[in-house]
Amino acid sequence: MLYDKSPPSPPQDYYFVKYRDLMDFIESIFVKLGVPKEDAHWVADNLVMADLRGIESHGVARLRRYVDGIVNGAVKARPNIRIIRESSVHALIDGDSGLGQVVGRKAMELAIKKAKDNFLGMVLVRMSNHFGISGYYAMIALEYDMIGISMTNARPLVAHTGALGKWIGTNPISLAAPTKNPPPFVLDMATSIVPIGKMEIYSRKGKKAPMGWGIDSQGKYTDDPAVIRREGALLPLGGLKELFGGHKGYGLAVLVEILSAVLSGSAILDDVGQTQGPGPSNVGHFFMAINIEGFMPIEEFKERMDLMIQKLKSAPLHPEFEKIWIHGEKSWLTAQKRLREGIPIYKKTMQMMREVADQVGVRFPWQL
Amino acid sequence: MLYDKSPPSPPQDYYFVKYRDLMDFIESIFVKLGVPKEDAHWVADNLVMADLRGIESHGVARLRRYVDGIVNGAVKARPNIRIIRESSVHALIDGDSGLGQVVGRKAMELAIKKAKDNFLGMVLVRMSNHFGISGYYAMIALEYDMIGISMTNARPLVAHTGALGKWIGTNPISLAAPTKNPPPFVLDMATSIVPIGKMEIYSRKGKKAPMGWGIDSQGKYTDDPAVIRREGALLPLGGLKELFGGHKGYGLAVLVEILSAVLSGSAILDDVGQTQGPGPSNVGHFFMAINIEGFMPIEEFKERMDLMIQKLKSAPLHPEFEKIWIHGEKSWLTAQKRLREGIPIYKKTMQMMREVADQVGVRFPWQL
Numbered sequence: 001m002l003y004d005k006s007p008p009s010p011p012q013d014y015y016f017v018k019y020r021d022l023m024d025f026i027e028s029i030f031v032k033l034g035v036p037k038e039d040a041h042w043v044a045d046n047l048v049m050a051d052l053r054g055i056e057s058h059g060v061a062r063l064r065r066y067v068d069g070i071v072n073g074a075v076k077a078r079p080n081i082r083i084i085r086e087s088s089v090h091a092l093i094d095g096d097s098g099l100g101q102v103v104g105r106k107a108m109e110l111a112i113k114k115a116k117d118n119f120l121g122m123v124l125v126r127m128s129n130h131f132g133i134s135g136y137y138a139m140i141a142l143e144y145d146m147i148g149i150s151m152t153n154a155r156p157l158v159a160h161t162g163a164l165g166k167w168i169g170t171n172p173i174s175l176a177a178p179t180k181n182p183p184p185f186v187l188d189m190a191t192s193i194v195p196i197g198k199m200e201i202y203s204r205k206g207k208k209a210p211m212g213w214g215i216d217s218q219g220k221y222t223d224d225p226a227v228i229r230r231e232g233a234l235l236p237l238g239g240l241k242e243l244f245g246g247h248k249g250y251g252l253a254v255l256v257e258i259l260s261a262v263l264s265g266s267a268i269l270d271d272v273g274q275t276q277g278p279g280p281s282n283v284g285h286f287f288m289a290i291n292i293e294g295f296m297p298i299e300e301f302k303e304r305m306d307l308m309i310q311k312l313k314s315a316p317l318h319p320e321f322e323k324i325w326i327h328g329e330k331s332w333l334t335a336q337k338r339l340r341e342g343i344p345i346y347k348k349t350m351q352m353m354r355e356v357a358d359q360v361g362v363r364f365p366w367q368l
Numbered sequence: 369m370l371y372d373k374s375p376p377s378p379p380q381d382y383y384f385v386k387y388r389d390l391m392d393f394i395e396s397i398f399v400k401l402g403v404p405k406e407d408a409h410w411v412a413d414n415l416v417m418a419d420l421r422g423i424e425s426h427g428v429a430r431l432r433r434y435v436d437g438i439v440n441g442a443v444k445a446r447p448n449i450r451i452i453r454e455s456s457v458h459a460l461i462d463g464d465s466g467l468g469q470v471v472g473r474k475a476m477e478l479a480i481k482k483a484k485d486n487f488l489g490m491v492l493v494r495m496s497n498h499f500g501i502s503g504y505y506a507m508i509a510l511e512y513d514m515i516g517i518s519m520t521n522a523r524p525l526v527a528h529t530g531a532l533g534k535w536i537g538t539n540p541i542s543l544a545a546p547t548k549n550p551p552p553f554v555l556d557m558a559t560s561i562v563p564i565g566k567m568e569i570y571s572r573k574g575k576k577a578p579m580g581w582g583i584d585s586q587g588k589y590t591d592d593p594a595v596i597r598r599e600g601a602l603l604p605l606g607g608l609k610e611l612f613g614g615h616k617g618y619g620l621a622v623l624v625e626i627l628s629a630v631l632s633g634s635a636i637l638d639d640v641g642q643t644q645g646p647g648p649s650n651v652g653h654f655f656m657a658i659n660i661e662g663f664m665p666i667e668e669f670k671e672r673m674d675l676m677i678q679k680l681k682s683a684p685l686h687p688e689f690e691k692i693w694i695h696g697e698k699s700w701l702t703a704q705k706r707l708r709e710g711i712p713i714y715k716k717t718m719q720m721m722r723e724v725a726d727q728v729g730v731r732f733p734w735q736l
Binding site: 085087088089090092118119120122124147159160161162163164165167168173175177185187189193194210212213218219237238239240241243244245247248249250251252254255257258259262263264265268269270290292294295296301304305307308311312315316317318319320321323324325326327 | 453487488532557561562578580581587606607611616617627631632662663673685
């Protein structure tokens with residue numbers, strides 16, 4: 001199957017680049033900025049995985065912000081990542097303003113190590129930065145046949161129920177669980193109706209947003225993605241009012257804020273800074289690994305996952321839908337296709353990457 | 369403040385009963401059915417707390433189902449609740465078809481004990497029954513200054529994205545966290561737009577449901593709560609389509625199904641039985657306690673919670689709202705009012721309770 005979650009449209013706006021070339025290029029940028037080679041690899045892995053899986057809003061299009069963060073001194077290329085508190089099953093980490101992808105990778109690996117030895121591992125992080133797609137960290141657990149969970153707070157973009165303006169982040173929740181047959185289950189969702197990246201994409205394409213995604217500065221629905229980004233706000237999952245559960249999306253965003261920020265000692269709500277600076281953004285993350293063998297043999301669990309998925313897919317199809325999907329399936333198929341055929345990257349993003357390459361003094365490997 | 373989350377309307381449809389009388393009556397019913405006194409107390413505590421907090425759909429109105437379950441033999445009054453697997457931080461419990469409230473209470477207390485000694489406690493349960501309001505279990509952690517999390521799967525009532533009919537439960541997620549000033553934060557939400565209890569209330573009042581809460585057997589929106597309950601289905605948080613995030617509500621329901629059912633070895637999706645029988649319903653639960661002292665001093669955490677809440681409440685008010693609420697606040701105020709002024713119970717519910725009292729041979733303490 002050659003499914004593409006976010007087919008490049010219009011095709012003339014994109015270049016197709018090879019996975020390997022993109023990885024090498026992103027790595028080289030961060031290495032040149034003083035990031036250790038292994039760390040640079042994980043940053044590239046995270047950004048390129050977003051593009052592979054069709055989540056362009058969190059992919060290499062964000063390169064500029066991370067580079068600016070390092071250049072401005074708000075993000076440290078060589079942070080002193082420290083464990084502040086620790087037991088056999090939990091830890092609290094100070095990320096020392098390192099790249100979120102580096103701090104996040106290390107924290108999740110620590111959670112997995114603890115779960116390997118003691119069934120559970122929960123690692124919280126303070127003093128970190130934007131860590132890219134949340135699902136990336138939950139998915140690391142899959143390599144160890146574990147369930148992975150990750151969450152993060154972020155700069156406010158969402159108006160909570162009853163409020164005007166941006167007060168809470170799009171605070172994503174991710175859970176990955178292994179299956180017998182691919183793809184694995186990967187839930188990776190902002191707790192707002194849509195992530196802010198959608199507004200950027202709609203703005204770029206000159207498209208109007210569906211009424212209901214966001215509000216203007218007076219609290220009225222607006223279909224102008226630029227207004228939602230600028231003076232307005234996104235709405236929580238469930239929408240503006242309690243009638244359709246807006247207070248639930250708001251509640252999930254607060255749940256993420258509590259677990260990743262209040263409990264970790266990081267910045268809360270509007271105290272979270274920007275990746276580009278000035279000053280540390282002090283983002284908080286939450287990571288958890290669950291060792292399935294503590295509950296049942298892994299093969300039994302995987303068969304049960306497949307049984308659940310098969311049941312969900314066997315439901316009679318709603319006449320307005322073409323297929324019943326499971327979470328992570330579209331992204332997985334998209335990644336298969338893009339690994340084979342190349343990753344579509346906006347011309348504007350390619351242009352930005354060339355400028356970054358020139359700025360830091362790295363060879364730009366593509367002809368534009 | 370005398371706020372009431374669900375003010376009795378019309379007033380002539382209700383009796384007001386005292387908290388203590390209702391507790392004693394419910395306890396006496398279960399004791400008479402062979403449930404040990406302490407267990408009967410926890411069942412009453414759970415059901416009456418729902419009525420106190422304005423969640424009538426999960427309160428004593430459900431007494432009949434639990435009683436029928438025991439009378440029919442599907443629910444055991446004296447189950448042999450066993451720990452199947454265990455470590456210092458986790459456990460898997462077989463509830464032996466006991467009352468969900470009894471199994472759930474014991475499982476959550478075990479999670480708390482483990483978190484007390486080792487920072488984290490995660491306890492999963494299989495072979496249980498409907499356990500009432502999910503928030504009840506998360507809130508037990510508050511008594512120990514911990515964060516509590518609880519989830520459960522349930523009989524299917526929701527059409528997942530792309531499906532016709534009922535395939536997945538309203539699978540609630542709860543998180544309770546202590547604050548310095550009351551009320552504590554308590555998120556207790558079905559992952560559907562509304563719980564099925566709302567349909568029951570709308571049916572009883574002869575009210576139409578808002579279009580968008582549920583669909584009929586053909587997948588069309590319907591405002592008939594009876595159709596949604598019978599041949600139709602509830603919709604996940606976010607609604608029918610992916611446009612407003614219906615796949616996210618669906619994903620959260622699956623997250624709950626994985627953690628409470630796939631991983632516990634309980635029944636999955638439509639294999640979950642009814643409380644009344646025949647046969648065990650084999651519901652699965654997930655409980656977790658997080659010892660805050662593993663991350664920071666409890667007083668510091670509580671101050672940070674209050675800071676977050678104060679920030680959220682300080683936002684400019686949207687012109688269509690009267691107030692910004694935090695989760696658990698309405699329920700807490702409602703409970704204060706009802707403890708003082710009495711708990712409104714539908715006349716129909718009082719009638720049902722009198723019938724149950726007659727059936728099991730317990731004195732009914734109220735004059736109807």
